[in-house]
Amino acid sequence: MAETSTSSYGIGTTVEGPFAQAVQRVKEAFKAEQFGTLSEIDVTATLREKTGEAIEPYTILGMCNPRLASSAIQAEHEIGLLLPCNVLVHECGGRVHVSAQDPRVLMQVAQNEALRPIAEEARQRIERAIASLGSAQA
Template identity: 50%
Template sequence: MDYGIPLTLDLPFDEAVERVRSALAEQGFGILTEIDVRATLRAKLGEEIEEYVILGACNPALAHRALEVDRRIGLLLPCNVVVRAAGGRTVVEVMDPQLMVRITDQPALEAVADEAASRLRAALDTLAG
């Protein structure tokens, strides 16, 4: 099962992270959390990986609509956006919101998933353009 929507950018990592933040903001997503996975693995395990950040993005209106359908949906909200270095380029990946519908089999979530997917794809399109 493919669960992500990827985009590869010819941008330095730090610039890509800032552009991702801006593109998400334009689509109504705020960044609630940021996890620097590389720094965490280095500090906690002494392991080294490529630059890798998880941005916890939230569109409050969409989250509220989904929670009104199913209070457990918080487990599946498409909140994490991964930005990672890959071979001199930067990869941005978002969770496919349609997973909420497929996993829960709740047709009432389709409209929320459609709008979330549309907004996330618009953010990715902004980055690609």
């Protein structure tokens, strides 16, 4: 059973199962909400390679809903500085945590009212993707 959590800038949950499987489930959950995976950063491997430091599994996924991104760029050309939507999958104490940035918080930075409905729709889609992780089989 997943636990849902939110922070002042993100929406998250804790999921069951192995880390690699959780990363795949996150990609599938976001794909169901029309987000594609633009990037996958294995922070664990990068830190190990660059600093020799060992940390628990920690991956950042760059997710994008093309229709929403296009609308946001049309409303605010420089919004690309705040895209794509980062989704963090990390293991801590044997538990896998998934958190996605809240697009409403990012849109506040731009201070453009035309972005509000885009951010609201993006948040709804992200909330559904995160919530679905609790209902999927581990």
